[in-house]
Amino acid sequence: MNNINLITKATTLSQGDKYQVREIAAIDLGSNSFHMIVARIVNGSIQILSRLKQKVQLAKGLDQNGVLDQDAITRGVNCLALFAERLQGFQAENVNVVGTYTLRSAVNKAEFLRQAKAVFPYPIDIISGQREAKMIYAGVSHTQPESGRKLVIDIGGGSTEMIIGEDFDPILAESRNMGCVSFAKQFFPNGKISRENFQQARLTALSRIADLAASYRQLGWQYVLGSSGTIKTVHQVITATLDSDGIITAGRLDFLIERTLKATHFDNLKLAGLNEERADVFVPGLAILSAVFDTYQIEQMRYSDGALREGVMYSLDKNFQVKNIRQRTAEALAEQFNIDRIQAERVSKTAVQLAQQFIAWQANEFATEMQEILLWAALLHEVGIVINHKNMQKHSAYILSNMELPGFDKEQQRLLSTLVRLQINGFHLDDIAQFSRYTPQDILALVRLLRLAILLNRSRQATEQTDKIALKTHRTLWQLYFENSYLERNPLVQQDLKLEQRYLIEIGLDLAIE
Template identity: 80%
Template structure:
């Protein structure tokens, strides 16, 4: 791992403490559901205040001639009236509302806008498919930790967006008219499930994306990420039935297809992880997703919490174009919780000094990822001190486990919280919990590295930095060697190391100190 670059990330936290607070709202008028996010910008970071979602299913009211019926318009307008109540007092420049596939397809969308204006005082922007794709990519990029080239797929109620990009920059973005609501209406009109209807849906989906396959595969990608309801539901069903990691693969999709085709109707679908409100769009969404996997030869996909509404939200402020999303998140937390940045930097330097000597990772493919999260844990381990010093490790873990942390997926956020939870005092390995991605021994090793780094800097500004620390490790025995006379000059460090030895012995681990 490039430790020089890692330390640059650690020390890049801005010393400015911008106290400007701005409340913003982002609304996505989708073909299946309307979503609203209320947030505020504090210290350069976004804090989510509330999320509202209402199933409207506009696409069900769109006929073959592109006319949106009055029942669908009424459902949408009533939802906007509800949103408008929550937005009282918001300035128009702080509210961004976008309409997607159904509204751009409806030839009478002006009638929807006219009726909406009577109850909702903010402008509604009906965006093109390509603009929607760009916003979805921005939403995923601002939330997910993956860097490099990404293939982002979003299956909505009326359209599907497919984007390949590098970091924050989309290279190719396409939107095609196929969605879980429109396909349900066309191929499963009475809610009946048959293999023939499922195959017709797949053939239609293939016809609409086949022309993209060669170009997209030529560009290639490092990561595949999926967003919005259909992919979220598939992720949840896989996690509940096959593997808690929820990773989507072609084989797992085949398992789900075989499972759902045993049912005859949408209202009979009873599968762990499938919410009742998604039952009527799950099967058509599955047909589209499986076709995308086959067409683009996708190996695996991870679910992303970021989607169109997050892209709309982050588009309200130009200051969010930061290449390292975790850095931006850490900056916001450092300002919000008044972290002692000098102490955070001291602990971070010690973590890097120790981690670069550790080579015993069991899951080597996650070694770089784990070491970077250890660094962020070193930077943020004291966030809980704002509550009080007593049980700070518990307060810090609670804050990091429950806050919105753009740049960290859920497994990474759990690891971050787990590391700071066990940063001090005695602990038992069975308290750590199981992870889908990381091995128990690797998590335990990460905890040990962080604990040692914090221990070496307990004296804060009075800390004498050890110029040379040698760390040799195997599965249970670690050997720590300092420069001559260091422990003699630092009796408190020596005392704390003896206590750490005792704590480790109680869980079957050893630490030799010289």
């Protein structure tokens, strides 16, 4: 881990420009569902106020000649009327609405727009497949912590988008006409499931993206992320039936396919984690996803909360492009909760100083990630003080576990919340929940590092700074070494360390002070 970069992050909290509060809305008129996000921009970060989703299934109303039938138009217009009620008072420049595959394919899209205008006073931008792909990539990039090169896959109702990008910039973006609603209509008439129609759907998907395989593999990627409903549902089924990490692999897909093909109809498909409302699009979506895995030889994919609607939302303001998404999130929280930044900087510097000396990570592949989460925990451990100083650690944990934190996935958010909850007072080893990514030993080490960093700076402005604290660890025994007479000059620190020793002894751990 580059600790200089971590210290830089710690010392530059909220040093940028201030932003005025602005309410915005982003609407995605998808082939399966219409989505709306209403949010406000505060201190350079987005706070989600509400999310609305309506299953419209426009693609079901699109015939072979590209004509959208009146029933589908009516479903879409009724949904837009509902959205318009929520948007009363919004200026047009603060509302961004995009239409995707079905609307760009419909030869009578003008009729849809005419009827929509009667109930919905905001302009609708029907975007190309490539622009949709780039917006999806923006939504994923602005909400996920990974930096570097990413392959992003989005399986929608009418089309599938595949993008390779570096940080915030898409390099290669493609959209192909294959989606879970259109494939359900084409290959699974009346909801019937068979091995033959599943294989036909899968082979068709393979044929539509085969020409992309060489160029995508040549570019390569470090991470694979999937967004939107189909991949979210596959992630949820894997989480419920196979592994709590929810990671999608080729082997796990094969398992789900075999389980799925035991059913003969969408109505009798029962899988843990599968919402009944998505059964009709799950099977064709699974066929497309399987084809995508084969074409690009994907080893594993992680689900991303960010998607097209988030990309639409972030396009409303040019000030969001911060390379480290967690840093942007932390800056906004620091401003929102009026954190004592000087104290946060003291604690974070000590946490990094101690973490540099800890080398006994069990899951070494996550060491850098865990140390960065430790930094953000050190910076944000006092957010709960706005509620009450008493039980501040519980208030802080509640805030951090329930807020939307772009840049932190669910596991990282749980870890952040766990660390701040255990920052002071006694605790039990059972208080550390099970994680799919992090080991209990590593989480315990992070807890101990944060507790020591806070303890050594508890006197706040009266704290004597030192860069000569040495930490040595051996299993359950940790040894702290201070410069000569430091503890004599800081009797409150010495007293707090003795109390910490007692807390640790109660759970079978040792802390030696020299």
